[in-house]
Amino acid sequence: MNRLTYLTLLSLLYPPSVVCAAESPPDPSATVEEMVVTATRFPTKRTTIPAHVTTLTQEEIRASSATSIPELLRGQAGIHVMDMTGNGRNFIVDLRGFGESAATNVLVLVDGRRLNQADLGGVDWARIPVEQVERVEIIRGGSGGVLYGDNASGGVINILTRSGQQEATEIKLQAGSHGRAKSHLTLEGHQHHLSYSLSTGYRTEDGYRDNGDIQAREMGAKFRFQPNNTFGIDVRAGYQNDDTGMPSALKESDFSKGVSRRATLTPDDFSKVTDTFVHIIPEIVFRGEDRFLVDLSWRDREVTNFSNFTGGQFTGQNDTRVWGVSPRAQLHAASGLFSDRLTVGGDYLSDHESVRNDSLFFGARTLGDFSLRKRTLGGYAHNEIQFDKRWSVTQGVRVDRARFDFFPSTPEQVNMDQQAYSFGMRYDLNDQNHFYLHGSRSYRYPLLDEQYSFFTNTVNTALKPQRSLEWQIGWHRDFSPTWSGELSGFTVLTRDELYFDILTYNNANLDGSVRRNGVELEMEKRYEHWSLSGNLTWTDAEIRSGIYSGQDFPGVPAFQSGAKVKYLPTDRFTWEWSGRYVGSRPFISDFAHAFGEQSGYLVLDTGLRYKWTNITGWLDVANLTGREYAEYGVLGGFPAERAWFPTPQRRFMIGATARF
Numbered sequence: 001m002n003r004l005t006y007l008t009l010l011s012l013l014y015p016p017s018v019v020c021a022a023e024s025p026p027d028p029s030a031t032v033e034e035m036v037v038t039a040t041r042f043p044t045k046r047t048t049i050p051a052h053v054t055t056l057t058q059e060e061i062r063a064s065s066a067t068s069i070p071e072l073l074r075g076q077a078g079i080h081v082m083d084m085t086g087n088g089r090n091f092i093v094d095l096r097g098f099g100e101s102a103a104t105n106v107l108v109l110v111d112g113r114r115l116n117q118a119d120l121g122g123v124d125w126a127r128i129p130v131e132q133v134e135r136v137e138i139i140r141g142g143s144g145g146v147l148y149g150d151n152a153s154g155g156v157i158n159i160l161t162r163s164g165q166q167e168a169t170e171i172k173l174q175a176g177s178h179g180r181a182k183s184h185l186t187l188e189g190h191q192h193h194l195s196y197s198l199s200t201g202y203r204t205e206d207g208y209r210d211n212g213d214i215q216a217r218e219m220g221a222k223f224r225f226q227p228n229n230t231f232g233i234d235v236r237a238g239y240q241n242d243d244t245g246m247p248s249a250l251k252e253s254d255f256s257k258g259v260s261r262r263a264t265l266t267p268d269d270f271s272k273v274t275d276t277f278v279h280i281i282p283e284i285v286f287r288g289e290d291r292f293l294v295d296l297s298w299r300d301r302e303v304t305n306f307s308n309f310t311g312g313q314f315t316g317q318n319d320t321r322v323w324g325v326s327p328r329a330q331l332h333a334a335s336g337l338f339s340d341r342l343t344v345g346g347d348y349l350s351d352h353e354s355v356r357n358d359s360l361f362f363g364a365r366t367l368g369d370f371s372l373r374k375r376t377l378g379g380y381a382h383n384e385i386q387f388d389k390r391w392s393v394t395q396g397v398r399v400d401r402a403r404f405d406f407f408p409s410t411p412e413q414v415n416m417d418q419q420a421y422s423f424g425m426r427y428d429l430n431d432q433n434h435f436y437l438h439g440s441r442s443y444r445y446p447l448l449d450e451q452y453s454f455f456t457n458t459v460n461t462a463l464k465p466q467r468s469l470e471w472q473i474g475w476h477r478d479f480s481p482t483w484s485g486e487l488s489g490f491t492v493l494t495r496d497e498l499y500f501d502i503l504t505y506n507n508a509n510l511d512g513s514v515r516r517n518g519v520e521l522e523m524e525k526r527y528e529h530w531s532l533s534g535n536l537t538w539t540d541a542e543i544r545s546g547i548y549s550g551q552d553f554p555g556v557p558a559f560q561s562g563a564k565v566k567y568l569p570t571d572r573f574t575w576e577w578s579g580r581y582v583g584s585r586p587f588i589s590d591f592a593h594a595f596g597e598q599s600g601y602l603v604l605d606t607g608l609r610y611k612w613t614n615i616t617g618w619l620d621v622a623n624l625t626g627r628e629y630a631e632y633g634v635l636g637g638f639p640a641e642r643a644w645f646p647t648p649q650r651r652f653m654i655g656a657t658a659r660f
Contacts, residue, residue: 038137038158040343040382041112041147042291042330048384048392050424050436051143052078052474052488052520056136058162063574065607065620065653067174067182067203069128069136069159075562075580077520077535078140082555082631086645087205087212089244089271091125092555092632095140095155096492097516097539099555100588101499104444107144107152110159111236113279113297116151117320118351118374119448121303127240127275129218131172131184132199134162140520141490142470145420145442146396149347149378153442153468153494161222161236164188164197169660177651179206179213197222208648209247210264216242229285236279244271246305249636249643261628261646271305288332295326312360324349339386346379353448370457372448373405382422394424402445406452409459414451418443418465434476442468446498450507464509468494482526492516502589502635512546514553534563543591551593552586557600559583574609587642588634595642601629617656626650 035043036053046053054076066072070091074081080094080102094102103122108115115123137158144152167189174182184201203216218240226232247264254265276299283293299322307314328345350373357368378400386392398420405413424438444466451459474488494516496509518539525532537560541553552558564578584597607620630644637643 036137036139037112037160038109038139038144038156040330040341040384041328041345042341042343044341044384047428047434048386048394048426049139050392050394050426050438051472052140052486054138054140056138058134061130061133061136062616062657063576063609064130065618065622065655066130067180068125068130069133069157070125072130072136073138073157075535075564075578076138077522077562078518078537078539079138080555080557080560080582083647084632084645085212085247086209086630086632086647087207087214087244087247089126089214089242093123093125093157094555095138095157096490097518097541097553097556098154099541099553099585101497102154102555104151104447104498105154107148107150107156108159109148109156111161111234111279112158112295113277114148114324114349117301118322119318119320119353119372120450121318121320124273124275124301126216126242126273127238128159129184129199129201129220131170131186131201132161132197132220133159135160140488141438141472142420142440142442142468142492143396143422143424143438145440146380146382146398146422147343149376149380149398149400149420150402150443150445153444153466153470153492161220162186162188162197162199163224164195164222165190170657171659172655172657174653174655176653176655178208178648179204180651180653181205182655193225193227195224195226207245207247208651209262209646211245211267211269212247212264213245214242216240216244231285232283234279234281234283236281237277239274239276241274242272244273245269246271246307247645249634249645251637251643252641253637266308269305269307271303274302276300290329290331292327292329295324295328297326298323311362314360315358317356318353320351320353322349322351337387341384343382343384344380346377348375348377350375351448355454357454368454370452370454371405371407372452374402374445374448375405376400376402376445380420390428392426394422396420396422400443404448404451404459406448406459408457409452410457411459411461414459414461416445416465418445418467432478436474436476437472439471440469442470444468444498446507450498460507462509463498463507464496466494466496466498466509468492483524485523486521488520490516490518490520499591500589502640510543510546510548512549513544514541515544516541516553516556529568531566531568532564534561536561548591551591554586554590555588557583557585559600572611574607576607576609577604578606579604582631588632589640590635595635595640598633598642598644599629601627603627603629614660615656615658618654620653621650622653623648623650 034046036046039049070081082092084090092103095106098105108123140155142153144156170186172184182203186199188197199220205214207213220238223235246269248266278298280296301320303318326347331342333340353372355370359366380398382396384394400418402416422440426436428434446463470492472490476486478484494514522535541556560582562580567575581602583600604624605622609618626649632645
């Protein structure tokens with residue numbers, strides 16, 4: 001459970017005393033070999049990956065009205081997106097049914113750089129302006145545990161930023177409901193041996209709910225210097241800051257008193273974030289295709305947040321500095337019988353968090369000054385063998401060690417060791433039918449503030465790393481050049497799953513295992529002026545033993561689906577309809593399943609786009625029917641009751657992009 005959810009539960013326990021670009025029709029004959037970076041940490045043909053893989057292209061991203069990556073991911077097969085506060089600032093993105101614990105079991109990367117934090121802050125999706133994104137790669141399943149280590153049990157999402165291979169100036173302006181306004185400028189190009197991409201943006205919004213306002217600024221730069229075919233270096237840097245109001249969850253008893261779904265009980269709560277990073281990647285190419293490179297990364301993140309509740313108030317100031325070194329190499333070998341690609345590498349990552357808390361609790365003020373640190377060192381090897389044009393086999397192994405330091409604390413240090421394994425096989429029966437099978441072992445270490453108690457200055461040495469075993473099997477079929485489909489099934493068995501116990505307000509390992517079974521189905525059909533796509537996901541996430549034996553895991557819907565219809569009568573005009581359905585699921589923290597289920601919902605969106613020379617304009621309507629629903633529901637209060645963060649109703653967005 002991340003820090004935002006913890007503060008939400010705190011505010012629920014002590015609530016305030018008063019209410020206060022147009023697309024052209026695709027060419028069926030065009031065949032371009034799609035490459036995926038995430039599966040091996042080097043460019044790899046998608047057709048050799050034994051897993052359910054989705055790639056969102058720059059054309060799809062430009063054609064979307066999404067203002068964030070989670071909004072872009074909504075409606076994808078096997079992905080459940082939850083807007084935690086209802087103002088588009090804090091999201092949980094779930095792959096393969098991890099529900100309540102999804103934020104710590106889905107690894108998010110930006111150009112291969114880890115975005116997951118070592119504490120309860122989770123993934124800050126606002127750090128990734130969608131305008132800077134060139135491609136999004138989604139690898140479902142736990143295979144990423146070998147290549148990336150911690151947090152990859154549900155899957156890996158890698159966001160690849162624009163490379164500046166084309167000379168262009170792009171200006172994007174948006175305005176919409178609830179005072180939303182956004183502007184973004186991108187300059188990119190290529191001069192001799194240097195390519196570059198520079199961007200800056202500003203966003204402001206009043207918010208659907210009271211105290212849901214946002215002001216955010218960002219700047220980014222990306223350079224690649226490549227003087228010859230054997231050497232290149234990438235330099236990436238970024239700066240973002242935002243000031244966001246934090247509307248509270250609304251309890252069932254609040255609604256019974258007549259509180260509006262647009263109101264908040266915490267009008268003064270806020271979060272301020274400043275985030276800076278530098279990422280440098282020198283690369284050497286030798287012996288033709290062999291490569292060696294080193295990822296050097298540094299990040300400084302400062303967060304100030306304020307929370308008010310009946311018993312008092314809480315102000316927290318966190319400064320987290322992260323730096324890492326990740327050398328890796330890929331070696332190739334070939335004979336008349338097979339070709340082989342071996343990837344070997346290592347990762348060293350240091351997270352140092354300085355925490356200062358100022359809390360006023362029933363008249364007693366407490367100042368806390370803490371130092372938390374996590375250091376991990378791991379090594380891995382991943383091998384891919386192509387026996388002929390039809391068979392390929394992958395296997396990998398990783399060994400990893402983590403050291404945690406806490407001050408002041410008793411004890412001051414904890415060490416943990418883990419391993420990850422993977423094995424996969426892909427078989428192409430013919431040009432139309434492709435089959436794959438994959439198995440993996442992955443893990444998740446306890447977070448810094450899952451182990452450390454700010455109240456007692458002690459470390460919970462009983463917490464153990466979480467371990468997952470996963471199998472997936474799939475079939476991809478190209479029925480024709482314009483019609484394709486994919487069917488995949490998976491099972492994940494997780495032991496010692498880490499969770500937040502609302503009864504004791506402590507983090508713990510579940511005493512029973514959790515088994516997740518699921519099926520994902522995708523279909524796409526393209527016509528001359530139409531395109532149809534859809535998906536259906538079934539997930540059964542059940543706690544198999546222990547005190548919650550037989551209960552469904554909180555926050556996981558059994559059924560969800562997405563569909564999209566595009567009409568392209570000309571190469572200038574696009575009309576799109578999309579819908580998504582998310583079924584009912586247990587409330588967050590309701591492991592005993594004592595409060596029923598949070599209601600499912602069906603949401604419809606539509607959008608029009610028109611392209612005139614180098615300008616594209618659009619009009620989008622989200623939640624067309626104005627449905628009242630909430631993506632995120634949680635237990636809170638004392639005694640506990642159901643609570644929700646209401647999701648916005650019908651909203652409009654207009655905008656234009658000019659590209660020169």
